[in-house]
Amino acid sequence: MKISSDAKKIGLCLLLSFLQLGNAWKQEIEVPVKVQYALFLKILSFERNLKKKKGSSLKVGVVFQEKFRISSMIEKEIRELVGDGTAKNATQKRIEYTQINLDETSVQTILENQELDVLYIAPLRAVEVSSIRDIAQKQNLVTLTGVPDYVKDGIMVGIRLKAKRPNILINLESARASGANFSSRLLKSATIIKK
Numbered sequence: 118m119k120i121s122s123d124a125k126k127i128g129l130c131l132l133l134s135f136l137q138l139g140n141a142w143k144q145e146i147e148v149p150v151k152v153q154y155a156l157f158l159k160i161l162s163f164e165r166n167l168k169k170k171k172g173s174s175l176k177v178g179v180v181f182q183e184k185f186r187i188s189s190m191i192e193k194e195i196r197e198l199v200g201d202g203t204a205k206n207a208t209q210k211r212i213e214y215t216q217i218n219l220d221e222t223s224v225q226t227i228l229e230n231q232e233l234d235v236l237y238i239a240p241l242r243a244v245e246v247s248s249i250r251d252i253a254q255k256q257n258l259v260t261l262t263g264v265p266d267y268v269k270d271g272i273m274v275g276i277r278l279k280a281k282r283p284n285i286l287i288n289l290e291s292a293r294a295s296g297a298n299f300s301s302r303l304l305k306s307a308t309i310i311k312k
Contacts, residue, residue: 146187146240146263147278150194153263156276156283157237163303164259166296167234176232178215180224180249181239191239191263192216219244224252238262238272246270250291257296268310273297279308286310 146153161167167175177199181192199214217227219241227233236258238249250271253260262268265277268286273295275286285307292299 165298
């Protein structure tokens with residue numbers, strides 16, 4: 118039996134739809150952004166190298182895609198939480214916020230033009246998270262995400278739900294590669310992710 122070209126096209130469309138759904142599922146966040154934000158501010162206070170950095174501000178970049186609805190919504194929530202720049206983290210440093218819209222620019226371009234301390238990665242579509250990891254490691258940045266699967270891809274710190282409570286995930290290999298120095302107190306309370 119010969120399969121028509123229309124049937125092949127329909128089959129291909131169904132396969133692509135299935136793959137996109139699978140990829141979207143992988144990018145879900147489990148913990149509300151407001152809770153993530155509070156936890157990440159606390160987590161950053163346990164990173165010894167950030168505490169030692171001079172200056173009164175902590176420079177945070179948020180990687181997102183404006184045309185990907187969930188990504189754009191999360192970036193907007195974080196921007197609103199940071200507010201007018203008077204928000205402070207647990208080390209009492211003012212937070213400076215930078216948008217990194219991958220629909221308009223690249224992480225590499227932003228990092229060449231600005232010095233950042235931290236990158237937050239929102240859910241992304243058709244982007245290799247490992248490429249962001251590689252750039253961040255070269256710059257010795259702390260990387261954070263609310264997408265638990267991204268921690269397996271090398272993002273340093275993530276948050277997931279475990280027994281209906283937020284659980285901190287740390288990719289220790291990525292942390293070491295970036296030169297991060299988390300306190301043992303944080304590491305004991307986190308789930309360590311290994312490749």
